[in-house]
Amino acid sequence: MPSSAHRSLHKMEILLLPIALYLMQLRARGLESINTLKMPGKPSELKGRCSAAAVTLLLSAVCAGCGSWTGFGFRADGPEMPRLRQVLTLEPGRVVADVGAGKGGLTLALAREVGSNGRVFSTEIDPERLGRLREAVVAAKLDNVTVVEASVSETGLPPNCCDAIVLRRVYHHLTDPSGINAGLLRSLRPGGVLAVIDFPPPFFFSRGSFGVPAKTVISEVTSRGFELLRLIDDWPGRGPLESYCVVFRKSP
Numbered sequence: 001m002p003s004s005a006h007r008s009l010h011k012m013e014i015l016l017l018p019i020a021l022y023l024m025q026l027r028a029r030g031l032e033s034i035n036t037l038k039m040p041g042k043p044s045e046l047k048g049r050c051s052a053a054a055v056t057l058l059l060s061a062v063c064a065g066c067g068s069w070t071g072f073g074f075r076a077d078g079p080e081m082p083r084l085r086q087v088l089t090l091e092p093g094r095v096v097a098d099v100g101a102g103k104g105g106l107t108l109a110l111a112r113e114v115g116s117n118g119r120v121f122s123t124e125i126d127p128e129r130l131g132r133l134r135e136a137v138v139a140a141k142l143d144n145v146t147v148v149e150a151s152v153s154e155t156g157l158p159p160n161c162c163d164a165i166v167l168r169r170v171y172h173h174l175t176d177p178s179g180i181n182a183g184l185l186r187s188l189r190p191g192g193v194l195a196v197i198d199f200p201p202p203f204f205f206s207r208g209s210f211g212v213p214a215k216t217v218i219s220e221v222t223s224r225g226f227e228l229l230r231l232i233d234d235w236p237g238r239g240p241l242e243s244y245c246v247v248f249r250k251s252p
């Protein structure tokens, strides 16, 4: 989808959702608010109309975003893969790292892209997830994946190992971004690309479990010596919710 159309879709959903929630609240309050506002019509008719309008708006907002939803893990057939192919210049023989691989959906997809002459380093900090990641790699019969145990400050990646590194929805979890960014720089080959896919925190939240602003990522990563290539602010995968991808490069 072109980025301007995607952006207007986001705006439409952002407008629809609060209106729908307000209508539902009016209905739940037994129409007290409607009476106070002296809206025309019988209360029972208004109640019905509010419910119908709320349901319609909610369904429109949700359906508009559902097609791109990959919120419960990476889907190789979802909307992100074609974009990743371009951003990470995926092709057979490339060496890439998936930092904070989680269930490993992205790791497996990357391994298929780079083929048997390429390699994917797949890192995780959580011991249980590391175990499941190893099992997933064995089950997929892939011999081009190296599973790596990470720590809060160390990526665990070898120096100079990778043409590209991706962190998908991981950066906002980092408790020592400075240590991790230093490690990412060491592990990228000169001219290599780092892609950070994440999302801004909602409402008054700042950086934390609910997301991280793109400008924080840009400031922290560039202060460690990376060059900013571009900010893609219409990254797909979270349905009606915002997502971005910041692309950096290690100087050639």
Ligand SMILES: C[S@@+](CC[C@H](N)C(=O)[O-])C[C@H]1O[C@@H](n2cnc3c(N)ncnc32)[C@H](O)[C@@H]1O
Pocket: 072, 073, 074, 099, 100, 101, 102, 103, 104, 105, 106, 123, 124, 125, 126, 129, 150, 151, 152, 153, 155, 167, 168, 169, 170, 173, 174, 175, 180
């Ligand atoms: C929200 S999940 C995202 C998983 C996967 N990247 C995805 O897109 O489906 C975040 C993952 O990052 C891992 N994580 C957090 N801090 C990490 C670190 N310093 N190094 C490696 N993994 C980390 C967590 O254990 C968790 O599995």
